[in-house]
Every structure is written in structure tokens, then in C-alpha cells.
Amino acid sequence: MRGTLVATSIALVVLLGYALSCAVRPYRDCWLCDGKAHHRSKRNPKLSRPCRWCRSTGKRLRLGRRMWNRARRVHREA
Numbered sequence: 270m271r272g273t274l275v276a277t278s279i280a281l282v283v284l285l286g287y288a289l290s291c292a293v294r295p296y297r298d299c300w301l302c303d304g305k306a307h308h309r310s311k312r313n314p315k316l317s318r319p320c321r322w323c324r325s326t327g328k329r330l331r332l333g334r335r336m337w338n339r340a341r342r343v344h345r346e347a
């Protein structure tokens with residue numbers, strides 16, 4: 270019983286820390302272009318194209334932040 274309580278509080282602290290880090294830094298570098306907004310074609314390495322994954326911004330919203338935005342939208346529309 271005590272172990273469950275400890276595990277639950279640890280999970281809660283980790284979740285809170287993640288939520289806080291998402292609130293402080295909602296964006297992270299795009300995994301495809303490494304934050305450069307352009308990535309090189311595999312067939313022709315000299316060719317650099319705008320990254321479609323991040324819409325050539327080099328940044329992606331973090332998963333936690335995306336979930337938070339969705340939750341807020343659902344809450345607002347209800």
C-alpha cells in the first residue's frame with residue numbers, strides 16, 4: 270500500500286515537471302531538419318529543401334503542449 274503511494278507521488282512529480290518544462294519551453298527543435306528549417310534530399314545531398322514537417326520554422330510544438338492546447342480548445346468549445 271505504501272509502495273503504491275510512493276510510486277503515485279513519484280509519477281505525479283515527474284508529470285508535473287514535464288508539464289512545467291512544456292509551459293516554459295513549448296517548442297523543441299524539429300527532429301527531421303534538426304532545427305535548421307531545411308533538410309537535404311537523400312538522392313541529391315547538394316539539394317536543400319524547406320522542411321515540410323515543421324513548415325520550415327525549425328521548431329515543433331512539444332507533445333505535452335499540443336495535448337494542453339487540445340484540452341483547452343475542448344474546454345472552451347464545451
Ligand SMILES: [Zn+2]
Nearest residue numbers: 299302320323
Ligand atoms: Zn523541420
